[in-house]
Amino acid sequence: DTAVSQTPKYLVTQMGNDKSIKCEQNLGHDTMYWYKQDSKKFLKIMFSYNNKELIINETVPNRFSPKSPDKAHLNLHINSLELGDSAVYFCASSQRVFAAGGTGELFFGEGSRLTVL
Amino acid sequence: GQNIDQPTEMTATEGAIVQINCTYQTSGFNGLFWYQQHAGEAPTFLSYNVLDGLEEKGRFSSFLSRSKGYSYLLLKELQMKDSASYLCAVRERGGATNKLIFGTGTLLAVQP
Numbered sequence: 001d002t003a004v005s006q007t008p009k010y011l012v013t014q015m016g017n018d019k020s021i022k023c024e025q026n027l028g029h030d031t032m033y034w035y036k037q038d039s040k041k042f043l044k045i046m047f048s049y050n051n052k053e054l055i056i057n058e059t060v061p062n063r064f065s066p067k068s069p070d071k072a073h074l075n076l077h078i079n080s081l082e083l084g085d086s087a088v089y090f091c092a093s094s095q096r097v098f099a100a101g102g103t104g105e106l107f108f109g110e111g112s113r114l115t116v117l
Numbered sequence: 118g119q120n121i122d123q124p125t126e127m128t129a130t131e132g133a134i135v136q137i138n139c140t141y142q143t144s145g146f147n148g149l150f151w152y153q154q155h156a157g158e159a160p161t162f163l164s165y166n167v168l169d170g171l172e173e174k175g176r177f178s179s180f181l182s183r184s185k186g187y188s189y190l191l192l193k194e195l196q197m198k199d200s201a202s203y204l205c206a207v208r209e210r211g212g213a214t215n216k217l218i219f220g221t222g223t224l225l226a227v228q229p
Contacts, residue, residue, distance in 0.1 A: 004159075031215060035219075040221065041154075041202060041221065041222050041224075042219070042221050042222075043160070043204065043219040043222075044219070045216060045217065045218070048214065048215070048216070050214075055214050056214055056216055090159065090160070094215055096215070103148065103150075103165040103167075104148070104208070104215045105150060105162040105165060106150075106160075106162070106215075106217060107162070108159035108160050108161070109159060110158065110159050111158075111159055
């Protein structure tokens with residue numbers, strides 16, 4: 001059973017289009033994240049939701065809009081795609097920090113590779 | 118500001134020991150993580166340090182010195198499958214958030 005699953009795994013689209021990436025976790029975690037990994041492999045946080053509430057919102061263009069219908073799902077919608085949006089987008093989840101003595105480590109999905117032409 | 122530094126690339130020989138260093142300057146500190154990422158795959162958790170000292174987990178160990186803003190990941194008895202990127206990440210102090218700031222990663226190549 002996949003713990004954190006993302007769809008689609010690959011996405012090729014034209015500039016100006018709108019696209020969505022979906023993420024689901026079956027680990028029972030309260031917190032979910034979106035990270036962007038660019039061509040230099042730098043992994044940067046974009047958003048985080050805790051039990052459907054937005055708690056981290058980094059400096060990201062407002063063309064990016066996350067939505068969390070429930071604590072097991074976190075979707076990412078991107079409007080008016082630009083060439084610079086090409087990257088791998090990783091969804092992740094974690095327990096609340098220090099919940100039950102845990103470390104709060106992130107569990108990542110397999111990534112969604114977005115290519116904007 | 119936030120700054121996490123790691124060497125970009127390292128090469129080591131199968132069966133040997135390699136140490137990957139990480140130095141950090143962040144807004145508060147609430148734990149340091151090491152992740153492994155094989156090409157085209159998701160990062161996977163390796164180790165966690167929040168207090169000074171060494172944490173050992175099989176062939177992998179991680180060390181932390183908070184006063185020096187320094188950590189290292191030690192890989193023993195290297196295997197070819199250890200060829201991957203190794204990411205150092207620091208969790209910033211900040212209430213209920215679990216914000217991990219990642220370094221750019223160290224690409225390790227293990228040679229026969």
